[in-house]
């Protein structure tokens with residue numbers, strides 16, 4: 181089976197969005213609403229067990245704020261907070277505050293030149309993907325991705341495989357012709373659940389996750405002048421991920 185397409189997670193994989201974007205955006209939305217909700221980095225790391233910002237806010241109240249009395253319109257309140265948070269996230273991304281991780285832009289350019297098809301499979305809100313790509317990857321780069329499968333478009337978010345099944349269906353490809361790129365345990369469960377061989381790059385929030393089932397675990401995608409670190413899996417003898425590396429990994 182030949183390698184034909186690459187499916188990328190967004191948050192934590194394309195960019196360190198949880199650190200640079202989502203957490204500050206949530207806190208700004210809470211402050212705007214006059215709420216005494218504040219997510220520091222440690223608490224946020226725990227809350228990341230739940231994917232989806234709306235679901236994460238509900239999880240926070242249910243598991244960390246027994247003191248908080250939900251108003252009758254709590255679901256509507258969470259939805260409104262999430263819209264505000266997404267506005268703050270977009271502003272942060274539009275200011276260029278959420279840079280691509282090492283090797284991401286290089287690999288995307290190389291992969292396009294090699295004729296590999298590109299797709300996104302993410303839990304985050306579609307608007308967040310567009311604003312991040314436009315401002316951190318470059319103007320018009322959303323067009324590089326044939327499929328942008330994001331957010332509430334599927335009934336169940338990661339670790340459910342739904343978003344990857346949706347992306348594969350839109351691509352019209354079998355999982356065996358693709359590689360997935362992820363950063364977290366939830367993400368890996370989702371991609372593996374869809375039968376996808378998966379390359380994991382870790383970050384501060386996910387380096388201690390269980391990545392059993394990943395094809396390889398790396399510190400990042402690396403650059404010619406900034407080699408990455410192999411954390412688990414085959415040593416393909418290349419200090420950074422390029423198309424030749426992907427073809428070799430896919431063939432392993």
Ligand code: XBP
Pocket residue numbers: 189190191192198202230231232233234301302303304305308338367
């Ligand atoms: C990460 C998520 C998202 C973001 C927040 O998604 O779980 O919920 O944390 O974005 P992925 P929203 O790693 O699959 O890209 O607030 O828009 O959900």
Ligand code: MG
Pocket residue numbers: 189190191192193362363364367
């Ligand atoms: Mg992720």
